[in-house]
Amino acid sequence: MDDLQFYPTPRWLAELLWSKFTDKDFVRVIDTSAGDGALPDAAPRDYYDRAPKIDCIELDASKHPILREKAYRVVGLDFLNFEGGHCYSHVIMNPPFAEGAKHVLKAWDMLYEGEIAAIINAQTLRNPFSAERRRLAKLIEDHGDVEFVKDAFKGDEVEREADVEVAVVHLVKPAECSEDWIGPVIETMAVDRTREESFELPRELALPNSFVTNQVRAFRVAVKAMRESVRMRAVADHYAVRIGRTMDDLANHRGESDAPEAVSIRKALEEGYDQLKDRAWASVLRSTETLSRLSSKVQKQAESQFELIKSLEFTQSNVYGFLLGLVQSQPEMQLDMLCEVFDIITRYWSDNTVFYRGWKSNDKHRSMGMRVKMTRFIIPHMRCSSWSMDWDSVRQLADFDKAFAILDGKREPEVSLVSLFDPSKGGSDRDSFSKLKRAERLDSSYFSVRFYKGVGTVHMFPRSKELVDRLNRIVGRRRGWLPPTDQQAGEAFWKQFDNAEKLDAEFREEALRKAKGDRGYFHTWDHPINQFMLENENHAKAEATLASAMEVVLERHGLLDAITHETASQPLLLEMA
Secondary structure, X not given: OOOOOOOOOOHHHHHHHHHOOOOOOOOOEEEOOOOOOHHHHOOOOOOOOOOXXXXXXXXOHHHHHHHHHOXXXXXXXXXXXXXXXXXXXXXXXXXXXXXXXXHHHHHHHHOOOEEEEEEEEOHHHHOOOOHHHHHHHHHHHHHEEEEEEOOOOOOOOXXXXXXXXXXXXXXXXXXXXXXXXXXXXXXXXXXXXXXXXXXXXXXXXXXXXXXXXXXXXXXXXXXXXXXXXHXXXXXXXXXXXXXXXXXXXXXXXXXXXXXXXXOOHHHHHHHHHHHXXXXXXXXXXXOHHHHOOOOHHHHHHHHHOHHHHOOXXXXXXXXXXXHHHHHXXXXXXXXXXXHHHHHXXXXXXXXXXXXXXXXXXXXXXXXXXXXXXXXXXXXXXXXXXXXXXXXXXXXXXXXXXXXXXXXXXXXXXXXXXXXXXXXXXXXXXXXXXXXXXXXXXEEOOOEEEEEEOXXXXXXXXXXXXXXXHHHHHHHHHHOOOOOOXXXXXXXXXXXXXXXXXXXXXXXXXXXXXXXXXXXXXXXXXXXXXXXXXXXXXXXXXXXXXXXXXXXXXXXXXXXXXXXHHHHHHHHHHHHHO
């Protein structure tokens, strides 16, 4: 028990944790360290005294029978290796105190959108000595709140006492995609109207030897067989009742009223049809033809909105309409994916980034643009077990493969990052992951990579500076840091853009000097680059500091006056055009 750090949650603390949720529509809840079910037992009940449906994960398998006896569904052993999770709306947790930050961050990363309520050791937040703890503190600052509780595991109600102060953490995660791509695709399609409708397909949609056609045909046959099965079961039950009671009924004095009732045909048909349609739409979503080229965030969005998708009629016209909607949205989705990959590179490791003066700079607002470094960047928070990479980490690597293939004008790389980290996905070197765990450097089509398992970082060395430059320009135009394609920037602007890496050390030194000012003490988190990239309430102030530092550097190299003149004359050039 000590090894598992099992401290059952007292009832009052469990109820406090549930009260933190602002969204009381508990679509699907998971307790990630369920123990013997103290947190699920305290779940609020609705008007009809019904508790929400709760899935459980528990490392101690001896507690699984207890959880199942309480009607909770056990879906896993080790939460840190749990590969599902995007479909949950709420996460409630009392993880091992030594791994509190790791568990809450895992919950945050796995959710598409939803809420998290967690009990962790207060020292996790009061002493943020690690990158994990600092990231958690920042998430709480931006997306939630925390309540500190002393002596939470002391008193008569506590099964196992501990002298510890806890932090009750509440986080609300917004949807990760910048747009809802799935909703607009499905909202115009036909939704099931009645259980009595015909399942005949239009003849003109019958396309032989195709995945969609075969799946629809299989669905129709399965529905027909299910209906026949329900009918025959109803007939059997009907005549069983007519024949009379069994010898067991007579021996146990059970009367006619205790005999089996005829199956409700309508209910059985409805449940059977829904289950088959669930399977059919799931097969479409899981097919490589459907979502393989979409980013992991859009895939998560599709998984999270599956309840809406599976309400559609499973016909060829609807399936093709759904797929066509995704195809038509792909150009914008791909731009979003490039921005997502750019953000993965720049968000948590500021040294991956260099800065330049943005196109929209003027007297009232001096803007800053960002570029990804051409030579090397580091991707943190990459998790693995002794035999495989974490599922979410693999999906993140897959986004890099997809994004750089798009930049290269190809469908997919010849040698993918995924195949290096997960040889079962088609890697030619079956021992590549073992080599990576030994910190050996391996090559994919677009990167040389080195993995440092102990700290969970992947060092990526781009093999094509041209593709990285293409990424920087696409994202820069998308976010207004660079001029649109129909506007011209002068030579000085592009010179400072092209030389951003050469000027980076000088720029950072000047930004640090301005940030420190006359202060004796200066914390790393107060650095304007960190504040700028976090996009919190200090973002505008940090951007002004960085822009001022950039102007000093540009002036030092004789570029500031030229860029300022180009910017000032741009409106006149547009009018003349």
